[in-house]
């Protein structure tokens with residue numbers, strides 16, 4: 133189980149790095165938008181904005197790996 137968990141963490145980190153296209157360690161709104169569009173092409177700008185503000189729990193206008201991990205686990209855990 134522990135190994136599966138570590139693998140999961142790695143997947144999350146590599147997804148994060150993949151979508152952090154400018155490599156600054158944060159997902160800004162545009163980067164997050166392209167992530168959501170990849171995961172679910174039907175998503176609207178409004179849904180993206182809502183999702184973004186929901187995930188950005190410290191409201192600094194960017195999603196860091198910690199915020200991303202929490203969101204990923206609650207949203208995409210089964211996938």
Ligand SMILES: [Ca+2]
Nearest residue numbers: 152156158159
């Ligand atoms: Ca970035």
Ligand SMILES: [Ca+2]
Nearest residue numbers: 188192194195
């Ligand atoms: Ca944040």
